[in-house]
Amino acid sequence: MACRISEIVIEARDPELLARFWAEVLGYVEIGREGNAVEIGPPGTGFGGAEPTLVFDRTNSAPRVKLPLHIDVSPTDRDQEDELARLLALGARPADVGQTGEESWHVLMDPEGNEFCLLRTRIEPVRQP
Structure with missing residues (x-):
């Protein structure tokens, strides 16, 4: 189990x-x-x-410290740059966490500042039974 x-x-x-x-x-x-x-x-x-x-x-607690985890998302129906443009239009913001600029992912923040990454690899959407 x-x-x-x-x-x-x-x-x-x-x-x-x-x-x-x-x-x-x-x-x-x-x-x-x-x-x-x-x-x-x-x-x-x-x-x-x-x-x-x-x-x-x-x-209603005071602003929190950085979470010890974050969410990674992968595009399912477009390339990474097109998905990045879509996420930025939805309100995501670029985040600087010390990247070199050579990464294959983009680090972003949601509207409340929670970090997440947009990965390059396109994956298939989950097919519901």
Whole structure:
């Protein structure tokens, strides 16, 4: 037996903003709300599908220190430069974490400053059964 990641919970000062941003990035839709939390996931699948859902839960705590993890995304239907342009238009911002400029990925920040990387390699979208 093994476990599978079913949800990733992200604390947010503005859960609505981050849910909208990440839904556009990933092609997800809103699938639920509970209290101040907004959950997004793959359309037609929701919780328990092949891909984990993301839950953005409101936090009122002071600005946090850098998270010990980040999300990597890969384009599914376009090349890296076209996807970079799309993500920047959605509100992502370039992040400087000491890159050399020779990396095959782009380091970005979402609207609340959470770092994520756009990888070069195009992957196939998950096909839902």
